[in-house]
Amino acid sequence: MNAVDWLLKGDAVTSAVGLALLSMSVCSWVVILWKTWLLQRAHGDVARSTAAFWQAPSLMDALGTMRVFDREQLVIPLVEATQITAGGTLASAGDRSQQLTRVLRDALHGVLHKLQSGQVLLATVGSTAPFVGLLGTVWGIYHALIGIAGAGQVSIDQISGPVGEALIMTAAGLAVAIPAVLGYNILGRFIGRIEADLEGFARDVRDLLISQPADRS
Helix, strand or coil: CCHHHHHHCCCHHHHHHHHHHHHHHHHHHHHHHHHHHHHHHHHHHHHHHHHHHHHCCCHHHHHHHHHHHCCCCCCHHHHHHCCCCCCCCHHHCCCHHHHHHHHHHHHHHHHHHHHHCCHHHHHHHHHHHHHHHHHHHHHHHHHHHHHHHHCCCCCHHHHHHHHHHHHHHHHHHHHHHHHHHHHHHHHHHHHHHHHHHHHHHHHHHHHHHHCCCHHHC
């Protein structure tokens, strides 16, 4: 009996563990491939958008030019957040420096949340998949031993076959967890670099707008 037959002929717990590992694997690879494509685009978008901003003659011209390059909408929200309108609310209270700090911080949090999407799933799969596989192994060994005990005579072949098939679940759990952990760490490094670029850009924009009159934007 191969692993597939063993899984299909298993009980509800065995089938549930196998389906859970399969679902984790599919979700992890979808996130890894999607995030790799997204971060490659985002890295180029941020570089081109920030360059277009500093080459533009005014803030409004910069926004128009950046819309061509910022396909993932990572830099434009930071610039749009600086368009502070006057009003009688607490949001408009304080000097211009305080207002710019607040709106840029909020916009930056929104952008970083977009970049971080999917990372929680990879971390969850990487940390739980080995234990899910271990659960399947323990359950399979338990049922294998029950079957062997009811068979009367016991030989090494009767033990090694069912136990070896049950151990496949542990290997499956590791096979699901390892790509998720590697993906989380590698993608996290790329996200960190983009975050650093965005934070530096937001700080530079804040310093620029503080140094010039509010009506010049």
